[in-house]
Amino acid sequence: MDQDLHHLTIAQASRMISERKVSPVELTQAFLGRIAMLDGQINSFILVLEEQAMAEARVAEAEIAAGHWKGPLHGIPIGLKDIYNTAGIATTGHSALFRDHVPAEDATTVRLLREAGAINLGKLATWEFAIGGTSLDLPWPPARNPWNTALDTSGSSSGSGAAVAAGLCMGAMGSDTGGSIRGPAAWCGIAGIKPTYGLLSRRGILPLSFSMDHAGPMCWTAEDCAIMMQVLAAHDHLDPGSADVPAPDFRGAIGTGVQGLRVGVVRHFFEKDIETDPEVVAALEASLDVLRGAGATISDVTLAPFGVYGAVGSLISRSEAYAVHEHWLKTSPEKYGAYGRRRLMAGAFVEAADYVNAMRHRARLVAELAEVMRDVDVLVFPTARGTAEPLGEDSMAGPPTRQPFFNRAFNVTGGPAVSICDGFSRAGLPLSLQIAGRPFEDHLVLKVGDFLERELGTRATRPVLSDAIAAAAE
């Protein structure tokens, strides 16, 4: 049994837990054992909470034995990107600057997961402060891609992507300011959703850009993301950006089909705006065929060129990030890694009027998108323009037409966007597709993601870490 537990989805494991076919203690032991055996190859965890996790698992087991099953996350082992505050446990942002930062309280989302009975296995690697890039000059090494450890995970939720893909936890929390959930989800071949802005609390998460930061789950499947979203989506008066709206029935939407769904394809993103690998485009076309065959209608739509979203997003997020880090950049710049230091310092050069005008432009983009989405229910385009790139290369340093991801548009406009694996390259690396929707229709994008995962059958293929190790050694 132990051999197979790490291949269960949250949906499968929670069903087995509720039926007493597997216990939280068994499950947690299996994952801790797997972390001990394999994580040295991919560096996804920077802190493993072995004793705490086992204690939580024993409590969960006793509660369930007493008939107090809390729901589908009860007894499920997860991990947290190390920008999520955990009471009494270091929350470092993967930075020497915060090496000794021990918060007094859990982030709101961490509290919600704890209350739902999830087991926290530990804190996961991240790009420094969720911006710094895949760095080799930080106190902990960068996460590596379990499909091939010579490759990058992308980021910034690098450890979250790697750990879920490698079967070292069943779900993980990431954050997404410019694509930091969807990028690593794409390169690591898992599902990850950037929810609607305000749907999940950011209280207690180390901030980067207050108007573009999003918390969100990363899991092997879109259905598992829906399960986590059901627990996480709650109004939080302690987060001024939190939306006071009823949470959708995320899981109830799963499996309800796509008959009549109106799908808009943002074809200019990948045919004109960014040079995209033909394998990525072929997988996308195959996904569209599946949707068409199931009764969805497909049409092309036109948005602003992707570079406009990139420009507006950069001006806003760099300015806001600099505001957060200005004091430390001036007083202790040596405590940052080189990537983090210069990416954060760049925000010092955005003039106030340009920031304000970027916000004005952002509002126009939001209005333009809302108009387009009167005629379609979801938008589809790739997540990444290609497969994972070699670790150690700065994938973000290329020209605008060779940016690796199509993510920024939905940080700027705020609606939900999920990345799923829609196939594999000839080299056996995951390909990715993004489904975006209207604000607060997160359940719809997850439903479409789940439908495609099932129809395409991509969730049956897992990375084999021993193979990845061999590939890296070559």
Added chain:
Amino acid sequence: MNKIPFAMRLAARGLSLPAAEAECLEKLVRDLDKATEIVRGDRPYGEEPLSAFRLTPAAV
């Protein structure tokens, strides 16, 4: 495009970083300078207010 030497722009902001990184930072800043070209320019006042400062009534 900004004509002021980059080293002066950096110093004016009270920032310093290793010399080897300055070129990389300057490239990032050039990219941001290009980005500003997209958001600058005339806008009709009739479009305002597109962005809002929003308050909600205090709970009673």
